[in-house]
Amino acid sequence: MENLIALLVAAPLLGAAVLLCGGRRLDRSGHWIGTLLAVASFAVGVLLFADMLGKDAEHRALHQSLFSWIPVEGFQADVAFQLDQLSMTFVLLITGVGSLIHVYSIGYMEHDERRRRFFGYLNLFLAAMLLLVIADNYLLLYVGWEGVGLASYLLIGFWQHKPSAATAAKKAFLVNRVGDMGLSIAIMLMFTTFGTFAFGPVLESTGETSEGMLTAIGLLLLLAACGKSAQVPLQSWLGDAMEGPTPVSALIHAATMVTAGVYLITRSGAIFNAAPDAQLAVVIVGAVTLLFGAIVGCAKDDIKKALAGSTMSQIGYMILAAGLGPIGYAFAIMHLVTHGFFKAGLFLGAGSVMHGMNDEVDMRKYGGLRKYMPVTFVTFGLGYLAIIGFPGLSGFWSKDKIIEAAFAYDDGIRGWIFGGVALLGAGITAFYMTRVMIMTFFGEKRWQPDESGNEPHPHESPKSMTIPMIVLAFGSVFAGGLFSLNESFVKWLEPVTQFEHPHPVISVPAITASTVVVLLLGAALAYVMYGRKPVPVTAPRGSLLTRAARRDLLQDDLNHVVLVRGGEHLTRSLVYVDHTMVDGVVNGTAAGFGGLSGRMRKMQNGFARSYAVSMFGGTAILIAATLLMRAV
């Protein structure tokens, strides 16, 4: 069975290679090849899953060793895979949602002349993401980690003729590279500490090194997670990444790639468990991002950017949960999976809306769309109910558990603080998602003809797009409940991540009740603000906070001033230094010799008598010197 693991990666990788090297002759069939191979990978995943279920919990992990990758004295890096329950969960999520989005893209990208390449990139992404989650060591994980970064770069910048898309792609890659730096230093630190970076030996021998070392490794891994999962302070790329085609936003920037940070932290649980300071940092990052993303999401008028803020915030929940240790890992992953369903569904819904609205993204120019696109409305609505945590739907089960666990972080003040933040986040989530819902599907129609007189004619999307949305809507509704039945999900993951029951500072029913109250309050507030009166087509000036939130809480401006401007000045001055000083010293030496020889040349003037003078002078000096030496 374990020999099948490599197939998971090989199938989409083959697809990418064929589609990207195949040339124009594959233009007509390319999307089918891509989709077929994605589905094939999913099928292999399901096969392996079925096999895994047949074994008892402790012996489910599979291992496959392919070949020795970098054999150097004292350094072993192998291409080897490990498929345990945690990886399996990801494999199913990635290939499942991935296949659906491949299907969706067939319709969505129908009129794009570069559709073949789009599917090639999607397949490349699947291969890299799968490699990331089934690698058995950190270095191979790093390969997948950067591979998804590359795929994300290519897909964000897919419409390269738009300078904004090209800039967003570059920004995403660069910010991610900062995080990658953390991961690579972490790997080096592991190597100097443990002499290896394979999961097994590293995670088993955490007890043999100091807590300080583990904290350092943990913080570096957190930096990596911040980059990939768009957590504060490396979150700035995610909003811009919405320049990419919408299926990309759904797959990469909502359901799978951005959750890689959560995977990394959960996978490295043994390190974090032994380093409470690093855990605290993880929890703080999660809590800050949770609020940050939510606040940004409240102010955006661009539907995709509002959803991007929401993604950031939801991943903040997961990171927060992952930082709580064994009481949170399972819930972090569970929220990750349910979020994968409903957020992918929401993005696909947004894509469907844009598809019908001539690619308009400004929600102020939507309104009343429920009549025109019923399927989109219903699936988007279910996703909406799921994300705000409406009781009974997926989001409720997973988010509520995270809030409980946050209250259980510590017996004292910490539990209250982080629990409170998580609770507040739930309220804001309800607010901004209700705002999105109302502005898009309710109220009066607000769209107008554009400059060239084209008025959008909203219409329902083709079957290839609606079917994936319906499937994801099912997931949004039922997945959470299914996972919570008998705590089946927690038990499934327990052999890998361990599990402890949280003991919150206040009772569990009280938390659940207050969560529901808070979310109703948030939704009601949004209704009062946007549902009771017409939404203005041009955005009002808004309060100071609103304006700051529209600009991503000024984080981009800070980056611009400090990094971009500063960097420009630095490079410019260095170019000057290189030219005038480093090169100048050399050229100056050359010029000095040139000048000196110019002077000396003057002595060679052709006048016999001046030569005679120098001869006499020279002889006189020599005689004088000789006499002087004698005298002394």
Next chain:
Amino acid sequence: MSFPLLTATAAVPAIGAIVTAAVPAARRTAAKWLALFFSLATLVLAIVIGVRFAPGGERYQLTESHAWIADFGVRYELGVDGIGVALIGLTALLIPFVILAGWHDADPEETGSKRWRPTQGFFALILMVEAMVILSFEATDVFLFYILFEAMLIPMYFLIGGFGDRAHAGSDEKAATQRSYAAVKFLLYNLAGGLIMLAAVIGLYVVAGNFSLQEIAAARASGELEMATNTERLLFLGFFFAFAVKAPLWPLHTWLPNAMGEATAPVAVLITAVVDKVGTFAMLRFCLQLFPEASKWATPVILVLALISIVYGALLAVGQRDIKRLVAYASISHFGFIIMGIFAMTSQGQSGATLYMINHGISTAALMLVAGFLISRRGSRLIADYGGVQKVAPVLAGTFLVGSLATLSLPGLAPFVSEFLVLVGTFTRYPVVGIIATFGIVLAALYTLVLYQRTMTGPVKVEVARMPDLRVRELVVVAPLIALLIFLGVYPKPVTELVNPAVGHTLSDVQKKDPKPEVEAAK
């Protein structure tokens, strides 16, 4: 006596150079095909060397030794270790691509050159450089190496000064002035380095009494040959200075951007991917073996200079407006990594540095040659003159992107393996140096992606709207290089197995052992 394989490998391109130069003026095309044939024959011989070489065997294999200048103990002594084999392979591999990429670079009707038989000269000079570089990787006699080290400047000087880049903003005269400035600068820098090395070579002879690398190294190791601390340090500095100019190491680097900017793209590849490798190779072979104590003494300073090269080269690459100069500064940054890996004195660092030499050669060749194809289409080297090329020439843009990604060391492509090994190798001994060097990977992403964004994406500029995509000849050049980048990124084992034992020898020369992991050390 067995067949002198090493001599033959160097002799074939040398004979090729003479034959190519002798082709009559009217038969230009024949000269090109002849040059290609001889470079391919060299490649075959290089492969034979690779097959015959046994990685686990003697340190130097396939040795040849003949008396040459008996009065001074100068011998014609050849021999290769794993590092040499790998670099000979790289050289022999790249030259056919250089020749193919420069197929039309020396055509009189293209360049307007009135020189006598420019085409024959161009290809003969390239083969000449190949012969000398290969022989310098084989030489185990210090004097022989020195002669080759200096002699290869002559054909390089003519290649840079005589066959400049046609793409120039200004007039032909201005181009010619800048080109001869670049060629003279190249020559003077390298000559200055070479002369200081000559002094050190003579000094070594005075101390040791002969020029044989193996004999001196053996005498040093066994303690027969004692050197006063200061003597050793001075001799080391003499050798190192020459290699640092050639490599080039900050602050001796300024000749490289000029030379690479003014030369044609294939010649630029020849400079940075092939000739400069002699510098880093010689650090490994001569500096560490002959002067182990002095090498250790100088390590802190060299590491700092290497670090400056890494960061400074990358920052300057960001600030460049000229595509080829950008690649040149990127190379300076990469040479910083190679030198850092060598002087970290760990197996990972030195294996990584050797791999880095190979991978940097291939990746820079890919990027630079595609850049050359791009430049030849538009006739400008300025980044600002391009935009939206991706839309009109997708294959060109795609290959350019792969070259860029290799330059920024994306995992899965060959340079990642070597860069990571160098970083790990440095980190285990000097954590702070390793961490600072890691910033280089962020900067590398910055300059390559900015370059790609400005040239390839965005709205299509009017001037590039009719740009043709890659031609078959160009694709034949680029595709194998890209395939190699991927192959060595996924499966670098053939090269590491070749290199590992040689690195082990070098490390035992300097009597350094890898630091133990903390967990093991505690036990």
Next chain:
Amino acid sequence: MSPVNYLYLAALLFAIGSTGVLIRRNAIVVFMCIELMLNACNLALVTFSRMHGNLDGQIIAFFTMVVAAAEVVVGLAIIVSLFRSRHSASVDDASLMKL
């Protein structure tokens, strides 16, 4: 009379000769001044020969005379041909150097 006085005379002649070489432009005069310096040297050599009581100095003086005679032959020929081509015997006019 003390032989040292001959040395003084030789020095005086040498000084006159060298001053002439330095300040006169006419090639013939310069030439004569050179001869004067040579003869000053000859005088000094002969004097030293006398003072040391051996013949070395006198023999060298003969050599000098022979060389001087040869030099006159060559030198005068050059001066004459210079004069022919340039219609001047000034040494300064003979410079062809760029400055």
